[in-house]
Amino acid sequence: MKLIIAIVHDEDVHHLIDDLTKDKFMVTKLATTGGFLKAGNTTLLIGVEDDKVDRVIEIIKNNCETRNQMVTSPTPISGAAGVFIPYPIEVKVGGATIFVVDIEKHLKL
Amino acid sequence: MKLIIAIVHDEDVHHLIDDLTKDKFMVTKLATTGGFLKAGNTTLLIGVEDDKVDRVIEIIKNNCETRNQMVTSPTPISGAAGVFIPYPIEVKVGGATIFVVDIEKHLKL
Amino acid sequence: MKLIIAIVHDEDVHHLIDDLTKDKFMVTKLATTGGFLKAGNTTLLIGVEDDKVDRVIEIIKNNCETRNQMVTSPTPISGAAGVFIPYPIEVKVGGATIFVVDIEKHLKL
Ligand code: NI
Ligand code: NI
Ligand code: NI
Known part of the structure; x- marks a missing residue:
């Protein structure tokens, strides 16, 4: 098992x-904090049979791969004096770090 | 060591x-959140000699095994018009997920 | 990898x-709570090549080894009636618990 x-x-x-x-x-x-980013990270522990590891990694990729997203700037930049114009910026979201470890026992009480 | x-x-x-x-x-x-349950979970890391694994699992079983508990319903169901009757319900409490991993080093600074 | x-x-x-x-x-x-101490602990996961394990442990030692620190008592002890005298006490700070585990895969999406 892994x-x-x-x-x-x-x-x-x-x-x-x-x-x-x-x-x-x-x-x-598990609860996780994201270090320097405001938005947090979450840690998941998944116990699987050896032959299911690739399937789980595939599911994680489908849901978590890094992608670009357009967001409206939360702090509008001033254009002309006194005029604040919200504008869209591109940010990276998602991403994942994965470790696969061999386990000797997996119990569910 | 495990x-x-x-x-x-x-x-x-x-x-x-x-x-x-x-x-x-x-x-x-470690801090843990319990997913969909309001009450949280906690993650413990325990480094032990190989021949102590069964003893630790036994201690976890003694303290954490799933059992039924009677609790008073927090949202009383209405009986007759305008009458709310609190009633006892049975819920599952406890339970544990355990992973045993081989470790190469365990240091305490 | 470890x-x-x-x-x-x-x-x-x-x-x-x-x-x-x-x-x-x-x-x-990861987020961590420190058990009985008010000040919390933090858990770090570090994926490294086998020949870098000692270097990482050395860096952890340099930053986290237990040492004594003089702090001013936060709850001054009463000396003469009505007189509170803050006084310095020595406390242990720092310390670390380290586990080294073999990993089969380390992915960064
Ligand atoms: Ni949904
Ligand atoms: Ni007690
Ligand atoms: Ni600094």
Whole structure:
């Protein structure tokens, strides 16, 4: 058996857990903070049979891969004197760090 | 040496740590959130010699096994018009997820 | 590859991450609570090549080793009636718990 430790962005957690449980994978969610980013990360522990590791990594990729997103700048830049114009900027969202570790036992009490 | 990763319910943590430290096991407590349940989970990291793994699992079982508990419904159901009757319901509490991983080094600075 | 799980004191995290990233190590920070101490602990996950494990442990030692620190007692003891005298006491700060685990895969999406 393998333990997959996946650190993913908060915004991707909901759909990732949806997809993992749809495929009957057991997921345990830990609290995580994201370091320097305001938006936090979440750590998931997933215990799987050896031959399911690639399937889990595929599901994580589908939900968490880094992509660009247009957001409206939260701090509008001043144009002419006294005029604030909100404008769209492109930011990277998503991303994941994955560790695969061999486990000797996996118990559910 | 082995690393035992145990995710247990918040309500069981206090007595579990009491029992583990009574037997001289070193426990490190991480913060955890419980996913969909309001009440949280806690993750414990326990580094032990190979021949102590079963003893630690036994202690976790003694403190954390799933059991039924009667609680008074927090949202009383309306009986006759305008009458709210609190009633007892049975819920599952406790439970634990355990991973046992081989470790190469365990240092305490 | 190895996964180094390091549980360190909050006050040491900033400089430890500074030093690890200066040496190009990839660090993931998890949230941790410190058990009985008010000041919390933080858990770091560091994925490294086998021949870098000793270097990472050295960097953790440099930043986190237990040391004595003089602090002014936050609850001054009463001397003569009605007189509160703050006084310095020596406390242990820092310290770290480290687990080194073998990993089969380390992905960054
Ligand atoms: Ni959804
Ligand atoms: Ni007690
Ligand atoms: Ni600094």
